[in-house]
Amino acid sequence: MNIHEFQAKEIFARYGIPVPRGIVAANPDEAKAATLELGGRSVVKAQIHAGGRGKAGGVQLVHSPEEAAEAAQRMLAANLVTPQTGPKGAPVRKLLIEELADIKQELYVALTIDRGHQGPALLVSTKGGMDIEEVAATSPEDIHTEPIDPLSGLMPFQTRRLVRHLGLDQTVAGDAAKVLSALYRLFVENDCTLVEINPLIITGDGRVVALDAKINLDDDAMFRHADLLEYRDISQEDELEAKAADLDIAYVNLDGDVGCLVNGAGLAMATLDATIAAGAAPANFLDVGGGATPEKVASAVKIILSDSKVQRVLVNIFGGILRCDIAAEGIVLAYEETGSNIPLVVRMLGTNVVEGKHILGASGLPVTFADTLTEAAEEIKKLNV
Amino acid sequence: MGILVDETTRVLVQGITGREGSFHARACMAYGTKVVAGVTPGRGGTMFEDKVPVFNSVEEAVAQTQADMALIFVPPIFAPDAIAESADAGIPLIACITEGIPVQDMVKVSRYIENKPTRLIGPNCPGLITPGAKCKVGIMPGAIHLPGRVGVLSRSGTLTYEAVEQLTALNLGQSSCVGIGGDQIIGTNFVDVLRLFDADPDTDAVVMIGEIGGTMEQDAAAFIKKEFSKPVAALVVGASAPPGKRMGHAGAIITGESARAEFKIAALKDAGAWIIPSPADIGSTAQEMLRSKGLTA
Numbered sequence: 001m002n003i004h005e006f007q008a009k010e011i012f013a014r015y016g017i018p019v020p021r022g023i024v025a026a027n028p029d030e031a032k033a034a035t036l037e038l039g040g041r042s043v044v045k046a047q048i049h050a051g052g053r054g055k056a057g058g059v060q061l062v063h064s065p066e067e068a069a070e071a072a073q074r075m076l077a078a079n080l081v082t083p084q085t086g087p088k089g090a091p092v093r094k095l096l097i098e099e100l101a102d103i104k105q106e107l108y109v110a111l112t113i114d115r116g117h118q119g120p121a122l123l124v125s126t127k128g129g130m131d132i133e134e135v136a137a138t139s140p141e142d143i144h145t146e147p148i149d150p151l152s153g154l155m156p157f158q159t160r161r162l163v164r165h166l167g168l169d170q171t172v173a174g175d176a177a178k179v180l181s182a183l184y185r186l187f188v189e190n191d192c193t194l195v196e197i198n199p200l201i202i203t204g205d206g207r208v209v210a211l212d213a214k215i216n217l218d219d220d221a222m223f224r225h226a227d228l229l230e231y232r233d234i235s236q237e238d239e240l241e242a243k244a245a246d247l248d249i250a251y252v253n254l255d256g257d258v259g260c261l262v263n264g265a266g267l268a269m270a271t272l273d274a275t276i277a278a279g280a281a282p283a284n285f286l287d288v289g290g291g292a293t294p295e296k297v298a299s300a301v302k303i304i305l306s307d308s309k310v311q312r313v314l315v316n317i318f319g320g321i322l323r324c325d326i327a328a329e330g331i332v333l334a335y336e337e338t339g340s341n342i343p344l345v346v347r348m349l350g351t352n353v354v355e356g357k358h359i360l361g362a363s364g365l366p367v368t369f370a371d372t373l374t375e376a377a378e379e380i381k382k383l384n385v
Numbered sequence: 386m387g388i389l390v391d392e393t394t395r396v397l398v399q400g401i402t403g404r405e406g407s408f409h410a411r412a413c414m415a416y417g418t419k420v421v422a423g424v425t426p427g428r429g430g431t432m433f434e435d436k437v438p439v440f441n442s443v444e445e446a447v448a449q450t451q452a453d454m455a456l457i458f459v460p461p462i463f464a465p466d467a468i469a470e471s472a473d474a475g476i477p478l479i480a481c482i483t484e485g486i487p488v489q490d491m492v493k494v495s496r497y498i499e500n501k502p503t504r505l506i507g508p509n510c511p512g513l514i515t516p517g518a519k520c521k522v523g524i525m526p527g528a529i530h531l532p533g534r535v536g537v538l539s540r541s542g543t544l545t546y547e548a549v550e551q552l553t554a555l556n557l558g559q560s561s562c563v564g565i566g567g568d569q570i571i572g573t574n575f576v577d578v579l580r581l582f583d584a585d586p587d588t589d590a591v592v593m594i595g596e597i598g599g600t601m602e603q604d605a606a607a608f609i610k611k612e613f614s615k616p617v618a619a620l621v622v623g624a625s626a627p628p629g630k631r632m633g634h635a636g637a638i639i640t641g642e643s644a645r646a647e648f649k650i651a652a653l654k655d656a657g658a659w660i661i662p663s664p665a666d667i668g669s670t671a672q673e674m675l676r677s678k679g680l681t682a
Contacts, residue, residue, distance in 0.1 A: 266634070
């Protein structure tokens with residue numbers, strides 16, 4: 001789960017990580033009042049669940065409360081499109097109005113799970129404020145990675161080493177070390193999968209301040225963080241993806257016109273690849289999961305059918321935990337309830353396949369059966385209208 | 386015969402009295418697997434299907450039945466404890482089917498078992514099977530498998546079945562099939578299993594199925610190039626995935642250039658693997674590879 005910058009900064013503040021004074025605004029008047037309160041100048045920052053805001057016009061330095069109101073008006077008026085949002089962009093409902101910072105130095109700090117050593121790792125770089133992917137690609141030696149043993153946690157000698165790598169002088173080293181250890185506690189206690197500060201700044205008067213804040217939370221651990229669930233902002237999610245998530249269905253909206261219903265994430269990815277190889281374009285990734293009931297399958301099919309892009313549906317079910325007859329019942333149920341007549345190509349295999357095909361065959365739905373993945377992809381291509 | 390599991394494997398099932406655990410324990414037994422014990426805390430002293438004794442702890446189950454492998458079906462909140470309990474009891478091989486374990490819980494338990502003589506397969510995996518030994522320890526449909534000499538290795542569940550189905554349709558049997566799991570933190574990786582296939586006299590060649598996310602395929606490519614002695618056919622799925630979107634599996638998310646399918650495919654190609662062009666061509670590519678090596682008619 002992603003959360004907004006202003007929410008991440010609320011969490012930072014709770015852990016004693018210094019953040020700039022800031023006020024959340026939802027309209028130009030509030031942005032104006034906030035800027036006045038901050039001394040007449042501010043930075044207006046659009047709150048969306050994606051990076052790359054700066055270059056896209058989502059961050060603006062303003063020199064008066066009136067200018068803040070104008071910036072707010074502009075940002076709230078349209079979706080913000082950044083390299084990370086996709087062409088539709090993300091709606092801007094809230095703005096963070098912050099005091100100006102006196103930046104002497106910009107650093108990069110992040111905590112994430114490193115698959116390599118199977119534990120958390122702290123990354124630091126003196127190349128703060130830049131696209132870190134680019135730094136990693138062009139000058140990897142500028143990023144120092146510190147693997148952390150999850151049982152002992154981040155040790156003081158490690159924070160000292162990280163601070164050394166950042167080349168900080170003694171006057172700020174202590175404060176920087178405190179930020180790093182607070183960040184690790186925050187990461188663990190909130191079941192984060194990523195915490196990123198880009199940039200962490202050293203101010204002219206020698207303070208260490210998190211100028212930006214990004215937190216990703218582990219969906220699988222949210223059962224023990226009811227408080228964090230309140231940070232969810234559904235306006236930032238794709239409508240169909242949000243609906244699927246609520247039903248515990250893994251779904252990703254894509255650009256094509258072939259709706260895909262599959263069980264298993266790997267097989268679902270393979271089905272998309274096979275569809276593309278046959279010259280068609282998938283409308284979505286969908287893994288209906290293992291222990292699905294006919295009702296859950298029906299919900300998944302209804303999500304596919306409610307997508308206006310979808311012109312044809314490809315079903316690829318390898319019956320294991322999910323039985324083919326259950327899948328078939330769910331498909332029929334969804335078509336009956338929606339009255340849809342979008343044609344389907346169905347490839348079913350495994351547990352109770354005979355029963356499954358019988359249910360679909362007798363249903364009167366516009367079904368074409370296929371035995372193999374190749375055949376299924378070819379049949380989908382034939383349906384091209 | 387095969388790797389990791391065979392006719393001598395004595396399986397205990399953690400969570401055998403649950404819905405999934407009982408269903409799949411029965412299916413494993415029907416396939417021929419020796420399921421010797423079940424463990425559900427609080428249900429000790431009962432019998433599963435009138436055949437399998439249920440114990441309160443793994444420790445008791447091992448003492449009474451000499452179980453040497455654990456198969457885990459318990460819910461995500463309890464699964465890390467179940468893994469640690471089996472490792473503590475000295476079980477050398479654990480397969481954890483459970484999906485949705487919080488990553489930081491998994492990080493701790495993987496550290497806990499690191500210095501114990503235990504190999505963990507998974508979590509979030511289909512398990513493993515050696516068809517020639519009639520030993521299935523997992524949730525895969527047994528009937529699609531055929532005893533033979535191709536090792537199958539994958540991060541996915543149903544896609545492994547797809548691979549097996551295509552191989553069996555061409556009469557290409559399998560020595561062992563191992564699904565290592567779709568999560569970020571897993572106990573056994575591609576290189577670990579490739580090493581075992583390399584040493585297995587009953588495996589002639591390997592079909593390996595990777596996906597987007599992480600760099601495990603590149604690690605496998607480096608190993609194949611350096612020391613793996615048998616032919617490998619490899620597929621990497623997820624080329625169509627947009628960056629930053631998680632494709633179901635916790636591990637299948639593009640968070641950097643190297644996590645993309647094309648970089649993984651390039652590495653495997655460079656290592657001399659036979660690249661499977663599309664998921665529909667798993668069987669045919671394997672057949673072509675085996676023929677060219679004189680390993681099949």
